[in-house]
Amino acid sequence: MAATSSGDLTSQGIPSTPRTPNPIQSTPSAGFSFPSYTSFPPFYTLQPNLTTRARQLELWSYLITTYCTYHRIFRLSLSGLPSDLFSNASIHRSLKPADIRLVLDHMSRAENGPRVEWIAPAARGEQSASCWVYWKTPTEWADAIYGWVDETGQKGAVLTVYELREGDAVRSQAWRDMDEELLRKALGVLVKRGKAQVFGQEETAGVKFF
DSSP, rough: OOOOOOHHHHHHHTOOOOOOOOOOOOTTTTTOOGGGGGGGGGSOOOOOSHHHHHHHHHHOOOOHHHHHHHHHOOOOETTTTTTSSSEETTTTEEHHHHHHHHHHHHHHHTOOOEEEEEEEOOTOOOOEEEEEEEEHHHEEEEEHHHHHHTTTTTTTEEEEEEHHHHOGGTTTTTTTOHHHHHHHHHHHHHHHSSSSEESSSGGGEEEEEE
């Protein structure tokens, strides 16, 4: 497939500087609205021209971040990727597995702050097969959690990790049902700031906020 120019990609309806969106509340009748450039066949082939490829990687980063925000996906596994994120059945195009990894690698070292972090594999020497997708970074999650604690008057209170993830009080919060490991990363930020202390292990662990 011939290389396309960066102007062709830029003209497909994406902002010139993609940004991390705020979480979107989905309903059973609502579907994710894919950007128009995902109907552009060359989008699914990483282009050889470096300038064009840099722009293409920005577009992929924007798509992955907004998609994961909408569907509240905190972790991606290369062995179980959403079927529609890296493919467009209507034009019979898919991003190759090797190129998916290249896109995620790009997101893990983005200049404006990484939006992907590879999760260490179970065995040394193996290549990671899953990653966190930071539509909010652990620091941003920490800020959100502490803001909620402050607003709800729970400084000095002890909450369990389970309550922070699945309790009734957080059902409207963006971090609800977050992977426990990622939640602990966010809590770790607050611990380092002296804003929280974690007692015990797993979901029965207690968290005291200061």
